[in-house]
Amino acid sequence: MKQTGLCIVTLLGGALMGAAIAMLVTPKTGRQMRDHIRDFISDEMEKMRCKCGEHDCHTEVTEPIK
Numbered sequence: 001m002k003q004t005g006l007c008i009v010t011l012l013g014g015a016l017m018g019a020a021i022a023m024l025v026t027p028k029t030g031r032q033m034r035d036h037i038r039d040f041i042s043d044e045m046e047k048m049r050c051k052c053g054e055h056d057c058h059t060e061v062t063e064p065i066k
Contacts, residue, residue: 026033 023033028036
């Protein structure tokens with residue numbers, strides 16, 4: 001049980017360090033990064049809904065022009 005707790009703490013610590021490093025080296029502003037993340041998640045959720053048949057998928061999901 002002790003090893004499991006250590007693994008979880010290590011995983012969370014690594015995730016936090018990775019997120020902090022990513023925020024420090026990204027060339028985008030905070031607002032741009034949040035918008036990019038929001039758009040990415042929205043697009044991926046749309047793709048999942050289409051694959052699961054939750055709604056009608058007549059439009060093609062495309063990547064935004066950078």
